[in-house]
Amino acid sequence: MSAPNASGWKPGIPTAGDTPAGPATATGNRALMLEEPLIFELAGNDTTGVDMPEPDNAAPNRLGGRERSAPIGLPGLSEPETVRHYTRLSRQNYAIDLGLFPLGSCTMKHNPRLNEKVARMPGFLDCHPLTPTQSAQGALEVIHQLGEWLKTLTGMPAVAMSPKAGAHGELCGILAIRAALEARGDARKVILCPESAHGTNPATAAFAGYEVEDIPANANGRVDLAALEARLGPDVAGVMITNPNTCGLFEPDFRKIADAVHAAGGFVYCDGANFNAIVGRVRPGDLGVDAMHINLHKTFSTPHGGGGPGSGPVVFSEALAPYAPLPFVEQLGDGSFHLVEEETAGEHHAKSFGRMTAFNGQMGMFTRALTYILSHGADGLRQVAEDAVLNANYVLRSLEDVLHAPFAHSGPCMHEALFGDKNFTGGLSTLDLAKGLIDEGYHPMTMYFPLVVHGAMLVEPTETESKAALDQFIMALRSVAERANAGDPTLKTAPHFAPRRRLDETQAARKPLLAWSDPALV
Numbered sequence: 125m126s127a128p129n130a131s132g133w134k135p136g137i138p139t140a141g142d143t144p145a146g147p148a149t150a151t152g153n154r155a156l157m158l159e160e161p162l163i164f165e166l167a168g169n170d171t172t173g174v175d176m177p178e179p180d181n182a183a184p185n186r187l188g189g190r191e192r193s194a195p196i197g198l199p200g201l202s203e204p205e206t207v208r209h210y211t212r213l214s215r216q217n218y219a220i221d222l223g224l225f226p227l228g229s230c231t232m233k234h235n236p237r238l239n240e241k242v243a244r245m246p247g248f249l250d251c252h253p254l255t256p257t258q259s260a261q262g263a264l265e266v267i268h269q270l271g272e273w274l275k276t277l278t279g280m281p282a283v284a285m286s287p288k289a290g291a292h293g294e295l296c297g298i299l300a301i302r303a304a305l306e307a308r309g310d311a312r313k314v315i316l317c318p319e320s321a322h323g324t325n326p327a328t329a330a331f332a333g334y335e336v337e338d339i340p341a342n343a344n345g346r347v348d349l350a351a352l353e354a355r356l357g358p359d360v361a362g363v364m365i366t367n368p369n370t371c372g373l374f375e376p377d378f379r380k381i382a383d384a385v386h387a388a389g390g391f392v393y394c395d396g397a398n399f400n401a402i403v404g405r406v407r408p409g410d411l412g413v414d415a416m417h418i419n420l421h422k423t424f425s426t427p428h429g430g431g432g433p434g435s436g437p438v439v440f441s442e443a444l445a446p447y448a449p450l451p452f453v454e455q456l457g458d459g460s461f462h463l464v465e466e467e468t469a470g471e472h473h474a475k476s477f478g479r480m481t482a483f484n485g486q487m488g489m490f491t492r493a494l495t496y497i498l499s500h501g502a503d504g505l506r507q508v509a510e511d512a513v514l515n516a517n518y519v520l521r522s523l524e525d526v527l528h529a530p531f532a533h534s535g536p537c538m539h540e541a542l543f544g545d546k547n548f549t550g551g552l553s554t555l556d557l558a559k560g561l562i563d564e565g566y567h568p569m570t571m572y573f574p575l576v577v578h579g580a581m582l583v584e585p586t587e588t589e590s591k592a593a594l595d596q597f598i599m600a601l602r603s604v605a606e607r608a609n610a611g612d613p614t615l616k617t618a619p620h621f622a623p624r625r626r627l628d629e630t631q632a633a634r635k636p637l638l639a640w641s642d643p644a645l646v
Contacts, residue, residue, distance in 0.1 A: 171200035228582025231422035253483035264461035279409030282445035293417025293436030312361035320369035344534035362391035372540035382412025401539030404506030424493035435489035511587035545579025550611020
């Protein structure tokens with residue numbers, strides 16, 4: 125370890141002593157993998173990156189006694205030092221622009237640059253939500269046209285564009301269901317959630333004031349239809365079902381489920397987070413869905429972590445359309461667009477449950493999604509689903525001989541492949557495999573979800589990955605899986621080549637250090 129530099133920072137070695145990658149270096153760097161300290165360790169707060177004249181304390185000021193009474197405590201770096209610091213940190217991030225991102229249930233697919241270009245066009249980028257409607261006709265037309273596409277693709281007659289995320293959309297749908305039940309004087313209190321539903325489903329139902337009851341899955345990873353039918357009754361407000369579900373499987377009994385719920389007087393909410401797997405192939409409205417949110421940031425471009433907010437429009441059946449939230453865009457007879465923001469007795473959503481947001485949703489997401497739809501066309505969107513399913517099945521069948529695939533016997537999967545840790549030996553776990561995959565240059569897949577599979581590993585390759593990219597990922601995952609099956613003890617200490625070794629993630633979550641303290645003062 126070398127001596128401290130002028131600022132007092134001592135170079136750190138990311139791994140203790142020599143490693144399989146070679147001897148430790150004096151700087152802690154490993155070629156282009158640069159060791160980088162905290163910004164507070166780079167420079168003290170007694171310096172600054174710019175030259176500022178000393179203030180004339182005798183001169184009057186306009187701060188009204190609010191002058192700073194203590195040092196601000198920020199490090200003083202020059203511009204190149206600051207840029208280098210954050211650039212070096214960015215090199216330690218994994219991103220979809222670096223490689224395949226296998227997170228299951230998250231749809232981390234490539235975001236076309238065309239979408240970003242359109243989202244930054246003047247008129248969209250700087251459109252203030254309080255802009256008068258006559259000055260924002262183009263923006264309102266984008267919202268309206270996107271809504272028409274969503275209704276067409278889902279086979280649903282109405283849509284609410286304002287929800288700003290998937291879980292927000294879930295809440296929107298459940299509030300519409302509650303409003304519809306209250307309108308007919310029906311005080312039902314229970315929402316049924318299958319084991320294979322997204323975790324936000326029961327949380328949303330509970331948040332809306334409902335009691336939540338589980339419905340078990342059958343041996344094939346689908347909803348147990350008999351168990352669901354047996355539980356239906358006058359206290360059940362509805363069911364929240366994810367389709368395709370979190371096991372990456374399509375629910376073949378969905379229509380039977382919907383018919384049974386409707387016959388019992390309830391409503392059907394479909395979690396549409398996985399719409400990417402069926403867009404252009406299946407219209408949820410044909411399956412008896414009453415409400416479904418659509419993650420624009422998953423199905424129609426910008427994925428999770430895309431650098432901005434999400435968006436979760438909700439489509440409604442005829443039964444729930446009158447209770448949908450405000451505001452919404454309507455086209456007038458002269459072709460212009462109007463934003464309906466107030467309930468009017470006898471018209472314009474007099475039964476609406478109210479607002480979900482202050483304004484009309486995420487304009488940047490609307491422009492990206494509509495650009496994605498128009499650039500693909502109807503046939504292209506259908507291919508999106510087909511390729512996503514093809515890629516996932518390629519991963520599933522390529523690895524089922526080395527990783528436990530609990531539902532491979534029940535036929536093809538949809539957009540994601542689900543594995544478990546049943547074959548691991550030597551006390552190794554899914555976490556150990558994931559850490560080993562980091563050494564292979566990949567972000568790990570979703571782990572320990574869904575809960576119905578022990579040591580679950582949920583892999584979603586998405587439709588934007590080529591066969592060559594999939595082959596490389598399969599090779600890497602197969603290699604680590606074979607080591608886990610053989611009980612390779614080195615996986616217990618992986619990753620070995622990352623900037624940091626394995627962290628105590630439990631302690632980091634329970635006792636995070638959120639502020640830097642100067643070691644010399646501690």
